Structure formats: C-alpha cells, structure tokens
Amino acid sequence: MFWALYLVFGCAVVEETMLEVQKIFYFHVSSAFVAFTAYAFTCVCSLLYLIRKSEKFDALGSASAEIGLVFCTIVLVTGPIWARFAWGTWWNWEARLTSTLILWLMYIGYFVLRAMLDIDLRKTYSSVLGVLAFLNVPIVYYSVEVWQDRLHPPTNTKSQLPPSMTESWLVSWLALTLLYVFLLILRTQLVQMKSRIDVLQYDQVNR
Amino acid sequence: MLIPKTFLFIVMFVFVLFVGLFLLSEIPVIITSDEVFLALSESIDESVVTPIVNEAKVEMLVKQSVAKLEQRQATRLKYLVSAYFAIWLIFFVYTFWLVRMQSELLKRLELVEKSRKA
Amino acid sequence: MDVIRQVLWLVHKDLILQFRTKDTLVLVFMFSLLVVLAFVFSMGPFFSFGLEERSKLAASVLWISFTFAGIITLTRSFDVERSDGAVHIIRLAGVDPSNFYISKVLSNFIFLTVLEFILTPVSLQFVESLDLVSVITLFKLLGILSIGTLGLCAVGVILSGMASTTRGKESLLSVLLLPLVIPVIMAGTKCTVSLLSTGTLQGTFWIMLLILYSLVFLTISYLLFEFVIEG
Numbered sequence: 001m002f003w004a005l006y007l008v009f010g011c012a013v014v015e016e017t018m019l020e021v022q023k024i025f026y027f028h029v030s031s032a033f034v035a036f037t038a039y040a041f042t043c044v045c046s047l048l049y050l051i052r053k054s055e056k057f058d059a060l061g062s063a064s065a066e067i068g069l070v071f072c073t074i075v076l077v078t079g080p081i082w083a084r085f086a087w088g089t090w091w092n093w094e095a096r097l098t099s100t101l102i103l104w105l106m107y108i109g110y111f112v113l114r115a116m117l118d119i120d121l122r123k124t125y126s127s128v129l130g131v132l133a134f135l136n137v138p139i140v141y142y143s144v145e146v147w148q149d150r151l152h153p154p155t156n157t158k159s160q161l162p163p164s165m166t167e168s169w170l171v172s173w174l175a176l177t178l179l180y181v182f183l184l185i186l187r188t189q190l191v192q193m194k195s196r197i198d199v200l201q202y203d204q205v206n207r
Numbered sequence: 208m209l210i211p212k213t214f215l216f217i218v219m220f221v222f223v224l225f226v227g228l229f230l231l232s233e234i235p236v237i238i239t240s241d242e243v244f245l246a247l248s249e250s251i252d253e254s255v256v257t258p259i260v261n262e263a264k265v266e267m268l269v270k271q272s273v274a275k276l277e278q279r280q281a282t283r284l285k286y287l288v289s290a291y292f293a294i295w296l297i298f299f300v301y302t303f304w305l306v307r308m309q310s311e312l313l314k315r316l317e318l319v320e321k322s323r324k325a
Numbered sequence: 326m327d328v329i330r331q332v333l334w335l336v337h338k339d340l341i342l343q344f345r346t347k348d349t350l351v352l353v354f355m356f357s358l359l360v361v362l363a364f365v366f367s368m369g370p371f372f373s374f375g376l377e378e379r380s381k382l383a384a385s386v387l388w389i390s391f392t393f394a395g396i397i398t399l400t401r402s403f404d405v406e407r408s409d410g411a412v413h414i415i416r417l418a419g420v421d422p423s424n425f426y427i428s429k430v431l432s433n434f435i436f437l438t439v440l441e442f443i444l445t446p447v448s449l450q451f452v453e454s455l456d457l458v459s460v461i462t463l464f465k466l467l468g469i470l471s472i473g474t475l476g477l478c479a480v481g482v483i484l485s486g487m488a489s490t491t492r493g494k495e496s497l498l499s500v501l502l503l504p505l506v507i508p509v510i511m512a513g514t515k516c517t518v519s520l521l522s523t524g525t526l527q528g529t530f531w532i533m534l535l536i537l538y539s540l541v542f543l544t545i546s547y548l549l550f551e552f553v554i555e556g
Contacts, residue, residue, distance in 0.1 A: 027294055050552055070301050074294050081290045105504035112500050116491040125487045128549050129501065132480070135545055136505050143508045143534055147515070179298075186305060193312050200319045 028078045030173040031071045032100060034180045038068030039107070039134050041184075046130035049123060055195065056188075058123040061130055062114065063187035065107055067180055072104045095145045102140050106133040119198070331420055335428030336435070342405060343436055349401050353394050353440060360390035361448045380521035383452045384514040390448070391441060391470065392477065392510060396498055398433055398440075399481040403489035412554060422551035429482045430475075430543070437474045442467060466520050469532070473513040476539040480505050483546040486553040508538055 045061030048054075079097045083089060110133060114126045343349050364386045406412045415425060445467060481502055488498040512531040 027291075031294075050549070070297060074297055077293045077297065078290045081293065102504050102507055109501040109504060112493075112497065113487065113491075116493050116497060121490060124552050124555065125490075128483065128487065128552055131549065132483070132505065132542070132545065135541060136508070139508050139534070139538055139541070143511055146530060147511050183302075183305075190305060190308055190312065193316070194308075197312060197315050197319060200323075201315070204319060204322060 027172055027176070028075060028082060030169070030176045031074045031078070032096070033173060034176045035068045035071035035075060035100075035103070036137070037177070038064045038071060038180060038184075039103070039137065042068065042130045043134035046127035049127045050131075055123070055192070058127065059188045059191040059195070060184070061127065063184055063191055065110055065130065066187060067183045069104065069107050069111070070183075071176075071180070072100060072107065075100050076104060095141075095147075099137075099141045099144045102144070103137060106136065109133075119195075328421070328424055331424045332428045332431065335415075335420070335425060336432045339402065339428065339432035340435065343402075343432070349398070349436075352401075353398050353436075354444070356397060357390045357394040357440060357444050358447065360393055361386055361444075361451055364390070365451050376522055379452065380518045381514075383449060383521055384517035386452055387445065387448055387470070387517060388473070388510050388513045390444075391437065391474065392503075392506065394440060395433070395437055395474065395477045395481055396495060396502060398436055399478070399485040400489065400495045400498055402429065402433055402482075403485045404494070407489045416554060422554040423547050425554065426482060426547055426550035429486075430478045433478045433482060434471075434475055437478065438467075438471050441470045441474065445470065462520055466517060469513060469516045469520065469535070472532070472535045472539060473509050476509045476535060476542060477502075477506055479539055479542040479546055483550055483553055486550065508534065512538070 042061045042065040045057045045064060049057035049061060076097070079100070083097070110126060110129050113129055114122050117125055364382075368382060406415070416422070446463065481498070484501045484505070485498050488494055488501060491497055493500075512534045515531045516535075
C-alpha cells in the first residue's frame with residue numbers, strides 16, 4: 001500500500017530519453033488502463049450481485065466505480081495539460097479523450113442514480129446501470145475513433161518505445177494498479193461499515 | 208486498515224514543497240556561460256574547415272540559443288510538474304475524503320454502541 | 326404463441342392510452358416542434374448556409390429534438406405504470422417482465438416513429454433543407470431515424486424504468502440516458518448528413534453501428550429488465 005505510493009514516486013526518477021513532458025504519459029495512459037479495469041470489475045461485480053444478491057458484491061462494485069471515476073478524472077485532467085503542451089489547445093476532441101469523457105459522464109450518472117434511490121432499490125438498479133454502462137464502453141471507443149475525421153498526430157504510445165521507457169511505463173502501471181487495489185479494499189470496507197452502522201441506527205430508532 | 212492521517216500530511220507537505228520550489232524559483236541553470244565559452248573555443252580549435260573569423264559574434268549566438276533552450280526546458284518542466292501536481296492533488300483529496308469518512312463512521316459507531324449499552 | 330399475444334396486448338394497451346387521451350401526443354409533438362424552432366431561432370436564417378452546413382445543422386437539429394422527445398415520451402410512459410402501482414398489477418397478471426420490456430420498447434418506438442414521420446418534413450422545411458431531399462431520400466432518412474429510435478428506446482426503457490421510481494424522473498433519465506446514447510446520435514447524424522448532402526449513404530459503418538447498438542442493448546436490457554420491475 002505505502003509501497004504503491006513509493007513506486008509511484010519512484011517512477012518519476014526513472015529516466016528516459018525524450019522530452020521531459022513525455023513523462024506525463026506514464027500516468028496518463030496507465031490511469032486510463034486502471035480506470036478501464038476498475039469499470040470492468042464493477043461490471044463483473046454488478047452481474048454477480050444480480051445473480052447472487054450478496055451485499056459484498058454491491059459494495060465492491062460501487063467502490064470500484066468510484067475509484068474508476070477518480071482515475072478517469074486524472075486522465076481527463078492530465079490529458080488537456082499534455083494536449084496544451086503538444087498541440088497548443090486544451091481540448092481537441094481527440095478520440096481517446098472524448099471516449100474518456102463519455103465514460104466519465106456515464107459513471108457520474110451511476111452515482112447520481114445511487115444517490116437518488118432508497119437502499120433496497122439502490123443496489124439492484126445501480127448494478128443494472130453498471131452493466132449497461134460498461135457494455136457501452138467498447139461501442140463508444142470504437143465509434144468515437146471513426147467519428148472524428150481529422151488527421152491527428154498519432155497519440156498512440158503503444159508503438160515501439162525504447163526499453164528504458166517501457167520499463168518505467170510498466171512500473172507506473174503496476175504502481176497505479178496496486179494503488180487501485182489498495183483504495184478498493186479501503187473503500188469497500190468503508191461502504192460495508194457505513195451500511196452496518198445504518199442498519200444499527202435504524203434498528204435503534206425503531207426499537 | 209486505517210491510514211494514519213499524519214502520513215498523508217507528510218506526503219502532501221513534501222510534494223507541495225517540491226512543487227513550490229520548482230514553480231517559484233528559477234530552473235537551475237544547467238549550462239553556464241563559462242562552459243559555453245570553453246566548449247566554443249574547443250570546437251573552434253578542433254574545427255577542420257576554415258577557422259571562423261568572428262569568434263565573439265558566434266559566442267553571442269551560442270549564448271542566445273542556450274538561453275532559448277533553457278527557457279524551453281523551463282516551460283516543459285512547468286507542464287510536467289503541474290500535471291504531476293494535479294494527479295497528486297486528486298489522489299490526496301480523495302484519500303483525505305476517505306479518511307474523513309472513516310473517522311465520521313467510527314464516531315457514529317461509537318455513538319450507536321454507547322446508546323445500545325445504555 | 327403466448328409471448329407474442331402478451332406483447333401485442335400490452336402494446337395495444339399502451340398505444341390506446343397514448344392515442345386516446347391525446348395529451349401525450351400533443352405535448353411531445355409540440356415539444357419537438359418547439360425544440361426545432363428554438364434551434365432555428367438561435368442559429369439564424371438557414372438559407373444563407375451552404376449545402377454541407379445545412380445538412381449538418383439539419384441532422385443535429387433533428388436528432389437532438391427527437392432524443393429529447395424520446396426522453397419525455399419514455400418518462401410519461403413509465404409514469405403511467407408507476408403511479409398507481411400498475412406495474413405490480415401487470416406482474417400479478419402473470420406477464421413475464423421481459424415481455425413487458427419488449428412491449429414498452431415497441432409502444433414507445435411506434436409512438437416516436439409516428440412522431441418522426443410527421444415532424445421530419447416539417448423540421449426539414451424549417452431548416453430549409455426540404456428541397457435537398459427527394460422522396461426516396463426522405464424515406465431512407467426516416468428509416469435511419471427509426472433504427473436510431475429503436476436503439477434509443479432499447480436503452481431508454483430500462484433506464485426510465487429505473488428513473489421512474491425516484492424523484493428525479495426526467496432529469497435523472499436525461500443524465501443517465503444521454504451518455505449512453507451518444508453513439509446513436511453520432512451514428513445517426515453522420516448518416517443523416519451524408520443522406521442530405523449526397524443523397525446516398527457513404528460507407529456502411531454507421532448503419533452497422535446503429536444496428537449493432539440496438540441489438541446489443543435490446544438483448545442485454547431484455548435480460549436485465551426483470552430486476553428493474555421488482556421494485
């Protein structure tokens with residue numbers, strides 16, 4: 001856990017050979033991957049909740065969605081900063097960034113729905129939405145890519161990278177994933193604690 | 208698994224310090240003008256083609272281009288640091304919020320336990 | 326078959342409700358029309374635009390006003406069910422929730438398609454694009470709109486089923502629906518633009534996307550709808 005934070009620090013120390021601002025990419029892309037895994041995990045948990053109706057899955061699912069939202073926010077904040085440097089504008093409807101924006105909006109909707117429902121309906125409905133939102137992700141990614149008919153400088157960093165960069169990128173991805181797992185465990189505990197306390201208080205009030 | 212709040216504060220403080228140093232002070236000069244002069248005279252000595260006549264002008268040009276390079280590096284570093292700062296800020300705010308929620312929940316738990324015993 | 330009979334009966338009930346008491350019909354019709362007009366007034370006179378721009382603006386005006394009309398229709402359609410506990414009655418009558426879903430999708434789809442058939446020529450005239458289309462192109466356009474509406478209803482029904490239990494209703498439905506439906510809007514406007522400007526569809530990608538989208542979400546919502554009706 002603290003090791004995850006240390007790794008995240010450590011990544012900045014690892015050297016690479018291109019322009020310094022390129023360093024943003026490590027966290028930007030890794031955050032996007034982690035956000036995606038977080039949402040995939042939410043979808044899986046939602047399905048499991050709908051099948052098994054165990055509270056644990058709902059807690060895990062919502063915690064994962066929340067952390068996914070945090071990582072998504074990071075992508076959306078670092079993206080424009082990088083874009084401002086590279087292309088001079090804050091936002092340019094680049095494929096990945098736009099898809100991430102839509103993704104972000106979908107999961108904000110997830111939490112709005114959760115906030116507006118009572119405890120019994122909340123779990124079921126947000127699970128349903130979790131599944132639907134995740135299903136939309138590949139469709140959105142694919143369609144946004146085709147949607148923009150501008151020719152952009154390739155932002156694909158999956159092309160060949162010199163090995164020192166690949167190493168630091170992998171390290172940062174690992175670090176972010178560990179951070180995600182850590183935050184997930186923590187947040188799930190909090191969700192479960194909260195629901196337990198709610199139940200206790202409710203019992204008390206109605207005794 | 209409780210996160211000690213103090214750890215967070217330490218991490219944040221360290222990073223704010225780091226960021227502040229970068230943004231407020233000047234980017235440390237990596238190439239000094241003595242080095243420029245030395246490198247310039249060395250390369251003039253080593254040059255195979257006809258020797259350059261106006262050394263002083265060339266030296267001035269080199270100094271100017273070095274200054275430009277430094278400025279560019281400063282801008283790039285500013286972007287880099289602000290991006291990292293944003294990331295850390297987001298993580299920190301989120302973790303802080305979690306820790307606060309945790310302490311609130313613990314307080315509520317205590318209250319409920321107390322009134323149950325009573 | 327039992328399934329078809331149930332579905333048809335439910336669709337029949339919904340359509341009767343909507344067409345007999347004409348309030349929903351009038352409301353949604355006027356709303357769409359006014360949205361189109363609001364666009365027109367905000368963008369200024371259309372005849373000064375070139376062909377390319379006019380088709381783009383027409384496309385976006387059409388799709389956005391129909392998306393919003395869809396939101397209103399879907400909300401009202403579930404309001405009816407939730408208001409007097411009609412949902413439970415339907416459940417008790419032995420209707421399978423998934424059939425209920427199909428019936429809702431069909432009834433809203435029919436309603437919205439009728440609306441579109443009436444409003445598209447009108448809207449196109451308002452945005453000065455009616456002279457761009459021949460009758461055949463108009464029918465192709467209506468076809469595209471229908472497929473898009475099917476996708477919209479597929480997602481919208483299940484989301485509206487969820488949102489109708491809360492206080493937020495339409496606002497919540499918009500927040501939930503719009504991000505999910507963005508691929509439909511993208512695909513639809515692209516197709517419409519190419520139809521209006523060149524009279525044919527260029528490339529089949531967007532249509533494939535619309536169809537794929539509708540299929541995917543119809544299937545999944547069909548499976549998930551029983552969880553929505555429990556509430």
